[in-house]
Amino acid sequence: MIHFDCDYMAGAHPEVMQALVESNMALTPGYGADKYTHKAQELIRSAVGCPEAQVMFLVGGTQTNATIIDGILRHHEGVLAAESGHIAVHESGAIEASGHKVLTLPHYDGKVRAEDVEEYITNFYADDTYQHMVAPGLLYISHPTEYGTIYSLKELKALSDVCHSHDIPLYIDGARLGYALAAENTDVTLKDIARYADAFYIGGTKVGTLFGEAVVVTNPSLLKHLFSLVKQHGALLAKGRLLGVQFGALFRDGLYERIGSHAVCLAMRIKEAFSKAGYRVVVDSPTNQQFFHLPNTLIDALKHEVSFEYWGARGAESSTVRFVTSWSTTDSDVERLCELIEELHR
């Protein structure tokens, strides 16, 4: 069976695992006060081009979003997000559980538009009763989005500008950031992300580690008591060095970039194969998630050998499906899939 279900099916990239094995018997203080963590923080500060950034490692994405968003928002504020955003849909109400409303914006293949943000904020304060409503206090975007799409540098700058013109910070969920940075025609670098966001996280779980997300706060006034906040949210790992060891491995010799390129390259081959065979690409995603409309007969035939995710019916005879690659996807997996597509298409 070949798997394209999601990007968190395997353990850690072998180089990351190696680093964990090598450091396993070392004795270090807990909660991130160790040399591995310090080193990884340095590497990330350097990679993002922001020497004064606050870098903190957490275990998972929902936890990171809930902690950071709660930490930034004031009591009367909510977080703006695409109605398709992970925090708006798939986090079991974690944002609301910390007391805040998710204020939804329309999405375009998962992306939000600066003009919609501007309009939301302007309309909000134009309403005489705005104090009876939840104030927009933060903009959340994901890059890449839940649909695999990415922002251009111009779009990112526009979002950052509209936020800052209204004194609202911008936070970027980078659960799959490595795959966005590796997209073929992207003009957004990691340093751009750091320049335009006030806080963001570099996802590890889906990009090579066993688990772990690296929060980067470039606006130092935003989260002054982050350590206690992380502890209070149950997100402080006792053996914090496990996060340092893993992110150290990702950022020491360009592993993060290599993983991104590998997965995106394979995803592009899959896209091409389906496309060439005449199937419809639902979203023009340049990253590791690919969405297609396929005939149900093809889906059934593929399923004997390939697993992937079902996203919903598309009329009576076809459906939307998702194929995902990652560092653990192999050339031969993709080769076999492409063969199958060709074979079954005939």
Next chain:
Amino acid sequence: MIHFDCDYMAGAHPEVMQALVESNMALTPGYGADKYTHKAQELIRSAVGCPEAQVMFLVGGTQTNATIIDGILRHHEGVLAAESGHIAVHESGAIEASGHKVLTLPHYDGKVRAEDVEEYITNFYADDTYQHMVAPGLLYISHPTEYGTIYSLKELKALSDVCHSHDIPLYIDGARLGYALAAENTDVTLKDIARYADAFYIGGTKVGTLFGEAVVVTNPSLLKHLFSLVKQHGALLAKGRLLGVQFGALFRDGLYERIGSHAVCLAMRIKEAFSKAGYRVVVDSPTNQQFFHLPNTLIDALKHEVSFEYWGARGAESSTVRFVTSWSTTDSDVERLCELIEELHR
């Protein structure tokens, strides 16, 4: 340098690490829906003697306490705990952050007494204004306690009885449970824990794993929507199988017991050494944490070679200190410490 600072300084026990390495490239569904997790759940259900228990794996202790306590309590209820309890002191207000008060009871070397629980509850409902106060809705105890002490079977039964006579569940924090079960004269087994508690957790982080705590709910009506609750608390690990793999290793061939015995045995040797040299044992702990009053001169001398935790001044010339062993503590570490005690004592 020899380290006795705490029991979470090393990575995972080599057998646990081996299991992680071996399963690293396997591809499994996320969020605990994998064969490793199912197997570990079975092993634990069998080890606790409760085939119908709900078993769920979380990442860390604070997270586990906050999630389970929040899940059990109703809005108007708080959790009873020793004033020295971890949830009352060292979790940055995680319980309160989920909306609940920690109602404190006096502690006796970290333990609470059934008669104090009874008195608290009785006095509470005898007060005409009780509806204006936070109702006791759960009893939290730790076994072993934060002072290394353990409950006898009789004490445990008494606590369970008083709770259930008032229709209040009993929850046991087993962050270091393995070390309590290995205590020399304990008459409390893992099955007793499962029999008397409504919910508890078997700690992994401090007893052999990289991270992870296994929640066992023996009272099935208590936490009907545990999965969503765990997700909402940001405590659901994407690669859930990492927890299954590790707990599988702990419970397959008695590793959990071996780790407990090893650490407790070494702790007893340390206790004996200090005791024989005439130093005062502060708490009569039969587990892996040992507390002593030592002269500051001895502390300073030891510190050249040994690290351990300072717990506070005891007059002008002596202090309380803590020595902790774990699976990673070696015989030679303890031997050297004992030599030093003898040497420096002369």
Next chain:
Amino acid sequence: MIHFDCDYMAGAHPEVMQALVESNMALTPGYGADKYTHKAQELIRSAVGCPEAQVMFLVGGTQTNATIIDGILRHHEGVLAAESGHIAVHESGAIEASGHKVLTLPHYDGKVRAEDVEEYITNFYADDTYQHMVAPGLLYISHPTEYGTIYSLKELKALSDVCHSHDIPLYIDGARLGYALAAENTDVTLKDIARYADAFYIGGTKVGTLFGEAVVVTNPSLLKHLFSLVKQHGALLAKGRLLGVQFGALFRDGLYERIGSHAVCLAMRIKEAFSKAGYRVVVDSPTNQQFFHLPNTLIDALKHEVSFEYWGARGAESSTVRFVTSWSTTDSDVERLCELIEELHR
């Protein structure tokens, strides 16, 4: 100046005020344990035809909604509501502040449809990832709605049925309930409300009292610790008897009905006047709130003598406005308004 801005501009209906004045020097115990409260509870239990209903008086609407909804929902649940619902828009995030998401449904002039509720719930549980999303745990509707519209008995029953078929309670916000019950062709009585809802409140603030809302819980298992919950939400009035005195006055001699009829009758005259003059009635509301599209020139002319609420532009030359009547609106107010409409129209 004649005022049609809203229905909470005056103090209390003279009969209510009289009751407050008469009882002012009486000495009673606090927090609702007084004879006035008991009497009012009895009157309401009788009026709603549910002798075993739990009746509790709170001060205001947002407070009532937040307290009751929080009390009913379990941690992982949210509340279904029209996207125009008061809790979804105008309560400054009070529901989210208590940890719960508002799950929005499309609205039709403020109303939700049973088929949409059915579809939402069915789709929710059909999604494999439903445990990662906020479960629908309660349906909130307002009667009349924020647009003045009302449910028919058939619609109400359908909503109740769909809720109960999915084991979800139905909660009705009756901030203006008196005006719905007085609508000309309504077939919904107060007893129907009690029959089909699991909990609801009878609004006082907008229907004759200085303040106060009477919560009626007809499903006794729903809110077992209501008193403590109300106290915890800061919603317990020290001099609870003030609520009892006022609701006693409303329900003793049919005052609640008289107020409703008075206001609705005047609202119908306003509607007729605008309609006859050819202006567009935006929503066909049979209650005390009326919405019209008026030319801006007419609006400006009226404003010299009449105040009402502006609801937004309608193209370049007209706007939507709201006129509201209440117990304090007089015949002569409405007569003068009608004269003005006729005059200005010529």
Next chain:
Amino acid sequence: MIHFDCDYMAGAHPEVMQALVESNMALTPGYGADKYTHKAQELIRSAVGCPEAQVMFLVGGTQTNATIIDGILRHHEGVLAAESGHIAVHESGAIEASGHKVLTLPHYDGKVRAEDVEEYITNFYADDTYQHMVAPGLLYISHPTEYGTIYSLKELKALSDVCHSHDIPLYIDGARLGYALAAENTDVTLKDIARYADAFYIGGTKVGTLFGEAVVVTNPSLLKHLFSLVKQHGALLAKGRLLGVQFGALFRDGLYERIGSHAVCLAMRIKEAFSKAGYRVVVDSPTNQQFFHLPNTLIDALKHEVSFEYWGARGAESSTVRFVTSWSTTDSDVERLCELIEELHR
């Protein structure tokens, strides 16, 4: 029957009631945007000697404490309070429900000492693990306290100084403030309260109004979004002018002072009567609450004609009881009580 149970048994002081009756038919905008509220705000700003203070009216005490404390604290902070403080005991966990721990200090007849506050804060930051604990973020005191005692100017200044030296605001619960200001030998004025506190409230419910507490924020940076916060806490009264009307009446012609003096004067007569008859005064309270140890025989005898509050057994044959006066206590009530004491004592 003569009542000394508590100070919220009657409605409003006749002058306050008169103001409500007179303004009843006036039509004003809601939510405090009316002339009565503005006038009352001005009167209070002037009375407290702080023209730039933010003044906001809420309905009740628990609500006020929960809203203001939540608004001031940051996520990782708790509120310091006497273990006897109202927020620590009698608010059904309202503070914890908003996510914050109440950090308790020892009390001396209800008062906290500056040196204890200093010690708490110093010890807190001296602990290496302080980031794992709830940080003290605010000091809450009540004046008078729950035991009727009051702070001297020196004590108040000391508390204010220790708070500000650690950058922690001071908040004063003035539910019964009027009775503290009227204490015979007090050297603390309303202006002193405003000078030393960052925020406080002037209680109305227990000092002449039907309900209502006037929050005064003298440190303008503390609560920038108070209106939305109040709304979110369900504490915004629709007919806000009812609070303005009542506080206007209290502060227009010295009514607040007159009420305080009246009640305190009567309380002193009660104290003297019991004292002269040889009974033990438990707390030396100079305000409207008086605590005595009385023989159970006397208690039983008094109860035929007098009601008061039982506070607990004091050995087998006597008990602690509380007598409370207020604006509604009459000279003849107290006279009759004094006669009874004398009679029964013989």
